Amino acid sequence: MSSFTVELLLNFKSYPLPKYIWNIAKNSTRAERLSCAASVVALLLCTALIVYFTVLAKKSDVNAVDRAPHPWNITREMWRARPSPNNATVERFSPVKLVIIQHSVSPECHRFTICAAEIRNLQSYFLDSPGLGYDLPYNFAIGNDGRVYRIRGWNREGAHTAPYNRCSVGIGFIGDYREDLTVHSRVTDLQLKRLNLIIQEGVDRGYLRPDYSILGARDVISTYSPGDNLYKAIQALDHYDTTNYRGLTCEQIQEMSEKEDP
């Protein structure tokens, strides 16, 4: 303690406010002093409680439990999809060669309830907009929560990357991954891990060729999708394919890959 502080403490009775309080205390009865002390204690207790619960509320908001009906595999029933008008089984190539990655250019979602609500909104946009009137275009979507949301699934043709929907599976990452935006989505390891899980399901069930190729939508059609951040991430994956498929038909792409078979 500095000598100044010591001096301040020793002489506190000579300062105006402490002096005033000291005088009141001196002229008060014991009962008055006690009740005053009690109110001060009560006041301090209330303040402490308010601080405690404010901190607690903030904490529980950050760590809010993100419960989902499945750790990552979210069916249409789970995200409460509306019935699809595009549920006819269209004849498409099977197994398909391409896995085409897109981004949704919509707000990020980091929790199941938020992701499910956002995907329902996106679906309603596609179903209800004049001139659209079809189900969400992707076969699967991946939220920023790292979960896979089953959209059209394996059996139904997507509407994400015409004219390659018949020979591809379209996977839409929720968010906007354009790096030229000051605030943009960043792909996470968890999202890439879950991408791998859903692709593996497709290979195991015979919907995807085991020598499948991962592409960004911009590799085959003119679009900025899936945005630089996501595009760089998929270019680093083992199955990313540098073959130029642009301008080829689905028939040509499938034929090419069948010829490559050992």
Ligand SMILES: *[C@@H]1O[C@H](CO)[C@@H](O)[C@H](O)[C@H]1NC(C)=O
């Ligand atoms: C995910 O759920 C669907 C629907 O229940 C099921 O058909 C599929 O096999 C599941 N995938 C995995 C990898 O568990």
Ligand SMILES: *[C@@H]1O[C@H](CO)[C@@H](O)[C@H](O)[C@H]1NC(C)=O
């Ligand atoms: C297929 O779509 C029609 C029209 O929206 C709907 O009534 C029907 O329930 C759907 N069937 C399945 C199996 O989803």
